[in-house]
Amino acid sequence: MRLDSIAFRYRRRSPWILRDVTLDLPPGTVAEVTGRNGAGKSTLLRLVAGLRDPRRGTVSGRPERVGYAPERFPVDQPFSVRSYLAHMAAVHGVPASAADPWIERLALGRLLDTRLPELSKGSAQKVGLVQALLHSPGLLVLDEPFSGLDAQIRDALPGLIADLAGEGATVVVSDHQRVVEHLPGVRRVRVADGTVTAADDDGGWTVLEVVVRSDQADDLETKLRADGHEVRRTQR
Numbered sequence: 187m188r189l190d191s192i193a194f195r196y197r198r199r200s201p202w203i204l205r206d207v208t209l210d211l212p213p214g215t216v217a218e219v220t221g222r223n224g225a226g227k228s229t230l231l232r233l234v235a236g237l238r239d240p241r242r243g244t245v246s247g248r249p250e251r252v253g254y255a256p257e258r259f260p261v262d263q264p265f266s267v268r269s270y271l272a273h274m275a276a277v278h279g280v281p282a283s284a285a286d287p288w289i290e291r292l293a294l295g296r297l298l299d300t301r302l303p304e305l306s307k308g309s310a311q312k313v314g315l316v317q318a319l320l321h322s323p324g325l326l327v328l329d330e331p332f333s334g335l336d337a338q339i340r341d342a343l344p345g346l347i348a349d350l351a352g353e354g355a356t357v358v359v360s361d362h363q364r365v366v367e368h369l370p371g372v373r374r375v376r377v378a379d380g381t382v383t384a385a386d387d388d389g390g391w392t393v394l395e396v397v398v399r400s401d402q403a404d405d406l407e408t409k410l411r412a413d414g415h416e417v418r419r420t421q422r
Protein backbone atom coordinates (compact mmCIF):
# COMPACT_ATOMS: atom_id res chain seq x y z
CA MET A 187 0.00 0.00 0.00
CA ARG A 188 1.04 3.60 -0.38
CA LEU A 189 0.43 6.89 1.43
CA ASP A 190 0.86 9.82 -0.92
CA SER A 191 1.37 13.43 0.26
CA ILE A 192 -0.79 12.88 3.33
CA ALA A 193 -1.73 15.72 5.66
CA PHE A 194 -3.77 15.27 8.81
CA ARG A 195 -5.10 17.26 11.75
CA TYR A 196 -7.72 16.15 14.21
CA ARG A 197 -9.96 19.21 13.87
CA ARG A 198 -10.34 22.15 11.50
CA ARG A 199 -8.04 24.93 12.60
CA SER A 200 -6.18 22.66 15.05
CA PRO A 201 -2.46 22.21 14.31
CA TRP A 202 -1.41 19.84 11.55
CA ILE A 203 -0.01 16.68 13.11
CA LEU A 204 1.26 15.29 9.80
CA ARG A 205 1.93 17.67 6.93
CA ASP A 206 3.56 15.79 4.11
CA VAL A 207 3.85 12.06 4.45
CA THR A 208 4.65 9.77 1.56
CA LEU A 209 5.29 6.16 2.40
CA ASP A 210 5.46 2.99 0.35
CA LEU A 211 4.59 -0.20 2.20
CA PRO A 212 4.83 -3.14 -0.21
CA PRO A 213 3.57 -6.60 0.84
CA GLY A 214 6.02 -8.33 3.13
CA THR A 215 7.36 -5.08 4.60
CA VAL A 216 8.00 -4.73 8.32
CA ALA A 217 8.16 -1.00 9.11
CA GLU A 218 9.32 0.16 12.53
CA VAL A 219 7.95 3.63 13.34
CA THR A 220 9.92 5.72 15.82
CA GLY A 221 9.87 9.35 16.94
CA ARG A 222 9.55 11.52 20.04
CA ASN A 223 6.52 11.44 22.33
CA GLY A 224 3.75 13.35 20.59
CA ALA A 225 5.49 13.31 17.19
CA GLY A 226 2.47 11.66 15.59
CA LYS A 227 3.34 7.95 15.53
CA SER A 228 -0.07 6.74 16.76
CA THR A 229 -1.76 9.18 14.38
CA LEU A 230 0.25 7.81 11.45
CA LEU A 231 -0.66 4.25 12.46
CA ARG A 232 -4.38 5.14 12.60
CA LEU A 233 -4.13 6.58 9.07
CA VAL A 234 -2.31 3.49 7.83
CA ALA A 235 -4.95 1.24 9.43
CA GLY A 236 -7.79 3.32 7.93
CA LEU A 237 -9.23 4.35 11.31
CA ARG A 238 -8.79 7.99 10.29
CA ASP A 239 -8.94 9.52 6.83
CA PRO A 240 -6.33 12.02 5.72
CA ARG A 241 -7.47 15.63 5.24
CA ARG A 242 -5.28 15.79 2.13
CA GLY A 243 -3.47 13.23 0.05
CA THR A 244 -4.36 9.66 -0.79
CA VAL A 245 -4.01 6.17 0.61
CA SER A 246 -4.05 3.40 -1.98
CA GLY A 247 -3.70 -0.36 -2.08
CA ARG A 248 -4.60 -1.02 1.57
CA PRO A 249 -5.12 -4.77 2.02
CA GLU A 250 -8.71 -5.74 2.68
CA ARG A 251 -8.12 -7.45 6.00
CA VAL A 252 -6.59 -5.09 8.53
CA GLY A 253 -5.56 -5.96 12.09
CA TYR A 254 -4.97 -3.10 14.52
CA ALA A 255 -3.79 -3.29 18.12
CA PRO A 256 -3.98 0.09 19.88
CA GLU A 257 -1.37 1.35 22.32
CA ARG A 258 -3.78 0.81 25.21
CA PHE A 259 -6.25 -1.99 24.76
CA PRO A 260 -9.66 -0.75 26.04
CA VAL A 261 -10.40 -3.05 28.97
CA ASP A 262 -13.58 -1.27 30.13
CA GLN A 263 -15.79 -3.85 28.45
CA PRO A 264 -17.79 -6.37 30.52
CA PHE A 265 -16.75 -9.51 28.63
CA SER A 266 -14.54 -12.47 29.37
CA VAL A 267 -11.48 -12.89 27.15
CA ARG A 268 -13.18 -15.89 25.51
CA SER A 269 -16.42 -14.10 24.66
CA TYR A 270 -14.60 -10.95 23.50
CA LEU A 271 -12.39 -12.92 21.11
CA ALA A 272 -15.36 -14.96 19.84
CA HIS A 273 -17.16 -11.69 19.18
CA MET A 274 -14.18 -10.25 17.31
CA ALA A 275 -13.90 -13.44 15.25
CA ALA A 276 -17.58 -13.06 14.29
CA VAL A 277 -17.02 -9.40 13.37
CA HIS A 278 -14.30 -10.53 10.98
CA GLY A 279 -16.36 -13.43 9.63
CA VAL A 280 -14.05 -16.20 10.85
CA PRO A 281 -14.80 -19.06 13.28
CA ALA A 282 -13.99 -18.49 16.97
CA SER A 283 -11.39 -21.27 16.69
CA ALA A 284 -9.29 -18.95 14.46
CA ALA A 285 -8.07 -17.36 17.70
CA ASP A 286 -6.81 -20.66 19.16
CA PRO A 287 -3.29 -20.75 17.62
CA TRP A 288 -2.69 -17.16 18.76
CA ILE A 289 -4.09 -17.84 22.23
CA GLU A 290 -1.55 -20.63 22.47
CA ARG A 291 1.38 -18.65 21.05
CA LEU A 292 0.70 -15.73 23.36
CA ALA A 293 0.04 -17.98 26.37
CA LEU A 294 -3.45 -16.63 27.07
CA GLY A 295 -5.14 -20.02 27.64
CA ARG A 296 -5.46 -19.78 31.43
CA LEU A 297 -7.07 -16.35 31.21
CA LEU A 298 -9.92 -17.20 28.83
CA ASP A 299 -12.57 -16.93 31.55
CA THR A 300 -11.13 -13.75 33.07
CA ARG A 301 -13.07 -10.57 32.48
CA LEU A 302 -11.28 -7.86 30.50
CA PRO A 303 -11.28 -5.25 33.32
CA GLU A 304 -9.49 -7.75 35.59
CA LEU A 305 -6.55 -8.33 33.23
CA SER A 306 -3.04 -7.02 33.94
CA LYS A 307 -1.70 -4.50 31.42
CA GLY A 308 0.45 -7.12 29.71
CA SER A 309 -2.39 -9.66 29.45
CA ALA A 310 -4.72 -6.98 28.07
CA GLN A 311 -2.02 -6.18 25.52
CA LYS A 312 -2.00 -9.83 24.48
CA VAL A 313 -5.80 -9.84 23.99
CA GLY A 314 -5.33 -6.75 21.83
CA LEU A 315 -2.79 -8.65 19.76
CA VAL A 316 -4.93 -11.78 19.37
CA GLN A 317 -7.94 -9.76 18.14
CA ALA A 318 -5.65 -8.07 15.61
CA LEU A 319 -4.23 -11.37 14.37
CA LEU A 320 -7.09 -13.85 14.34
CA HIS A 321 -8.42 -13.07 10.84
CA SER A 322 -4.98 -13.40 9.15
CA PRO A 323 -4.73 -9.72 8.22
CA GLY A 324 -2.89 -8.59 5.10
CA LEU A 325 -2.02 -5.41 7.00
CA LEU A 326 -1.13 -5.59 10.69
CA VAL A 327 -0.74 -2.31 12.57
CA LEU A 328 0.65 -2.56 16.11
CA ASP A 329 0.96 0.52 18.32
CA GLU A 330 3.64 -0.07 20.98
CA PRO A 331 2.84 -3.79 21.25
CA PHE A 332 5.77 -4.58 23.51
CA SER A 333 4.98 -2.35 26.48
CA GLY A 334 3.93 -4.45 29.46
CA LEU A 335 4.51 -7.82 27.80
CA ASP A 336 6.31 -10.49 29.79
CA ALA A 337 9.82 -11.25 28.58
CA GLN A 338 8.98 -14.60 26.99
CA ILE A 339 6.24 -13.24 24.75
CA ARG A 340 8.18 -10.02 24.13
CA ASP A 341 11.04 -12.12 22.77
CA ALA A 342 8.70 -14.31 20.70
CA LEU A 343 6.73 -11.49 19.07
CA PRO A 344 9.38 -10.30 16.57
CA GLY A 345 9.62 -13.85 15.18
CA LEU A 346 5.86 -13.97 14.86
CA ILE A 347 5.90 -10.64 13.02
CA ALA A 348 8.63 -11.90 10.70
CA ASP A 349 6.57 -15.04 9.95
CA LEU A 350 3.54 -12.94 8.96
CA ALA A 351 5.66 -10.69 6.76
CA GLY A 352 7.21 -13.81 5.22
CA GLU A 353 3.68 -14.84 4.21
CA GLY A 354 3.20 -11.47 2.50
CA ALA A 355 1.54 -9.34 5.20
CA THR A 356 2.58 -5.74 5.67
CA VAL A 357 3.38 -5.02 9.31
CA VAL A 358 3.68 -1.50 10.72
CA VAL A 359 4.86 -1.27 14.33
CA SER A 360 5.54 1.70 16.55
CA ASP A 361 8.18 0.56 18.92
CA HIS A 362 9.83 2.72 21.57
CA GLN A 363 11.74 -0.23 22.83
CA ARG A 364 13.26 -1.02 19.44
CA VAL A 365 12.39 -4.69 19.71
CA VAL A 366 11.84 -5.30 15.99
CA GLU A 367 14.78 -3.29 14.71
CA HIS A 368 17.01 -6.35 14.51
CA LEU A 369 14.66 -8.27 12.23
CA PRO A 370 16.25 -8.77 8.84
CA GLY A 371 15.02 -6.25 6.28
CA VAL A 372 13.09 -4.09 8.75
CA ARG A 373 12.40 -0.57 7.43
CA ARG A 374 12.95 2.14 9.98
CA VAL A 375 10.62 5.10 9.63
CA ARG A 376 11.06 8.17 11.81
CA VAL A 377 8.22 10.63 12.42
CA ALA A 378 9.32 14.22 13.12
CA ASP A 379 8.10 17.71 12.21
CA GLY A 380 4.96 16.42 10.53
CA THR A 381 6.74 14.18 8.08
CA VAL A 382 8.48 10.82 7.87
CA THR A 383 12.03 9.99 6.91
CA ALA A 384 13.84 6.71 6.57
CA ALA A 385 15.60 6.56 9.94
CA ASP A 386 18.72 5.19 8.31
CA ASP A 387 19.04 8.18 5.97
CA ASP A 388 19.02 11.02 8.42
CA GLY A 389 22.66 11.82 8.78
CA GLY A 390 24.17 8.63 10.17
CA TRP A 391 24.65 7.63 13.77
CA THR A 392 26.91 8.67 16.63
CA VAL A 393 27.49 6.47 19.67
CA LEU A 394 27.61 8.66 22.77
CA GLU A 395 28.82 7.16 26.06
CA VAL A 396 26.96 8.57 29.06
CA VAL A 397 28.00 7.73 32.64
CA VAL A 398 25.14 8.08 35.11
CA ARG A 399 24.59 7.24 38.78
CA SER A 400 23.00 3.79 39.09
CA ASP A 401 19.94 5.12 40.90
CA GLN A 402 19.26 7.52 38.00
CA ALA A 403 19.91 5.08 35.19
CA ASP A 404 16.35 3.77 34.79
CA ASP A 405 14.88 7.29 34.61
CA LEU A 406 17.44 8.48 32.08
CA GLU A 407 17.02 5.37 29.96
CA THR A 408 13.25 5.89 29.90
CA LYS A 409 13.67 9.56 28.89
CA LEU A 410 16.16 8.78 26.14
CA ARG A 411 14.00 6.01 24.72
CA ALA A 412 10.96 8.32 24.85
CA ASP A 413 12.94 10.76 22.69
CA GLY A 414 13.49 8.02 20.15
CA HIS A 415 17.11 7.20 20.94
CA GLU A 416 18.56 3.73 21.05
CA VAL A 417 19.98 2.86 24.48
CA ARG A 418 22.40 0.05 25.27
CA ARG A 419 23.52 -0.63 28.82
CA THR A 420 27.03 -1.66 29.76
CA GLN A 421 28.38 -2.42 33.25
CA ARG A 422 31.45 -0.54 34.55
Ligand SMILES: Nc1ncnc2c1ncn2[C@@H]1O[C@H](COP(=O)(O)OP(=O)(O)OP(=O)(O)O)[C@@H](O)[C@H]1O
Pocket residue numbers: 196203221222223224225226227228229230
Ligand atom coordinates in the same frame (compact mmCIF):
# COMPACT_ATOMS: atom_id res chain seq x y z
N1 LIG B 1 -7.85 11.98 19.27
C1 LIG B 1 -7.10 13.08 19.25
N2 LIG B 1 -7.68 14.30 19.18
C2 LIG B 1 -6.92 15.42 19.15
N3 LIG B 1 -5.57 15.45 19.20
C3 LIG B 1 -4.95 14.26 19.27
C4 LIG B 1 -5.67 13.03 19.31
N4 LIG B 1 -4.78 12.01 19.38
C5 LIG B 1 -3.56 12.59 19.39
N5 LIG B 1 -3.65 13.93 19.32
C6 LIG B 1 -2.54 14.90 19.28
O1 LIG B 1 -1.75 14.60 18.15
C7 LIG B 1 -0.37 14.75 18.44
C8 LIG B 1 0.36 13.47 18.09
O2 LIG B 1 -0.13 12.45 18.96
P1 LIG B 1 0.24 10.91 18.73
O3 LIG B 1 -0.46 10.15 19.83
O4 LIG B 1 -0.02 10.55 17.33
O5 LIG B 1 1.83 10.93 18.98
P2 LIG B 1 2.82 9.73 19.35
O6 LIG B 1 4.07 10.00 18.59
O7 LIG B 1 2.14 8.43 19.14
O8 LIG B 1 3.05 9.98 20.90
P3 LIG B 1 3.46 8.93 22.07
O9 LIG B 1 4.85 8.48 21.78
O10 LIG B 1 3.38 9.78 23.30
O11 LIG B 1 2.44 7.82 22.05
C9 LIG B 1 -0.27 15.13 19.91
O12 LIG B 1 -0.13 16.54 19.98
C10 LIG B 1 -1.60 14.70 20.46
O13 LIG B 1 -1.99 15.53 21.53
